[in-house]
Amino acid sequence: MSTSLLRRVTATLVATLAGIVVLLAPGAPASAAPPTWPTINEGDSGITVTTAQLLLRQRGATSVTADGIFGPGTDAAVRAFQSANGLTNDGYVGPLTWVKLVVPAAEGATGDHVRAIQGQLNRHGFGVDVDGIFGPGTAAAVTSFKTARGAASSGSTVDVETWQWLVAYGGQFALPLAKSALPRSEYDDPHHDYPALDLPVGSGTSAYAITGGTVSRVDDSSCGRGIIITSNGIRYIYCHLSNWVATSGATVSAGQLVGYTGNTGNSTGPHLHIGIKTPSTSRCPQSFLLAIYDGRTPPNPATLPTTGCFYTSFAEPYYEDGHL
Ligand SMILES: [Zn+2]
Known part of the structure; x- marks a missing residue:
């Protein structure tokens, strides 16, 4: 074998071994290319x-x-x-x-x-x-x-x-709670009696805007202290807060702190009730929130199902809570 050939073979072998070492390295996944930068200009929001x-x-x-x-x-x-x-x-x-x-x-x-x-x-x-x-x-x-x-x-x-x-990365949406607050499985649970989701978190947990939009505050016997974020005619509803952070009429961005969870209104224990309406039809928010949890772009809310995400008989423990 000539010296140059030996050098080439050795170089290939070293490169191959380096590749194997990279493949076998524990922990972090191999580096990936980030998604394309978004482009924004006058008239955009979020x-x-x-x-x-x-x-x-x-x-x-x-x-x-x-x-x-x-x-x-x-x-x-x-x-x-x-x-x-x-x-x-x-x-x-x-x-x-x-x-x-x-x-x-x-x-x-x-x-x-x-x-x-x-x-x-x-x-x-x-x-x-x-x-x-x-x-x-x-x-x-x-x-x-x-x-x-x-x-x-x-x-x-x-x-x-x-x-x-x-x-x-991940589209312009955010989970309503920090990812560490609850396991993924909590976003998959059926609601007790109509399309919505109850997230079992203690009072005082930070609640974030799911998407950008305009805030209306609610305070009634059913929802308790609540927030509705309206975006493109779609309403994202939060109920039973202990207190608000966002004011009525405020414009918020996805991931912005809007309030703290609690047990106000028609509620039998601290939890965050989440509803999505288009504009008056209650939609099942589970697949929407699971997509955000997984870093995927969520489906258009108008395509979310209206059945299959709530119990028809109360075999499971549930929160008694209000309708909006
Ligand atoms: Zn509920």
Whole structure:
């Protein structure tokens, strides 16, 4: 065997062994490519807009309000940022703009970019405080998120690729509770008597917006302290809260804290009642929430079933609770 051939064979063997070692490495899945960055512009709303607004603020555009509504002020700030960074100033926040707009961060960082990271973590079910301080809780959530997604870098640093995973993964929806609050199986349970879902959590658990929309607060004998988030004519209903955080008429983004769970109204124990109506038809929310739990884009609520998700006889323990 010639020296060069031997070198080639050795190189191939080493590469093969390296491949096997990678395949056998325990723990994290092999790194995967993140989904494509979303593109937003004037007229859009939701958590992606909030994230862009917080990043613009961190980049110095402090007149921008992080309200999740892409209006003329945000448009002007985006165009100014694009001009200052050698980009076409078209007002569209797409892949080229995101890469320059995101602000990498590590534990100890503070600011609006950290608020953006925390808001996105909550959209992914982590339930962290949105305080703009990159502390140990945020760091643990980032590490867990990156491991689950198979991000190229490890640890808690939020680099450009981690930003892409945070912003682009999983659609614009969030679980109503932190993922750690309940096992997946609780999202699969039938309701007692009509299409809805009762999530058994103790009072005072943070409740988050399932999607972006407009909040109406409810306070009655049936639902107790409740919240309805209306989005494109679809109503996402929360009942039995101990208290509200979001005000009536407020615009909220997916993953935003809206209230705390409780036992108010017609309720025999602390739990969070969740309903989805289109607009007055009660739909089975189970497959919708399970999709969010699994990181999949949930089905169109108008296609959700209206039967098959509640007991017809009360053989199982259930919460007595109100109808909205
Ligand atoms: Zn219920």
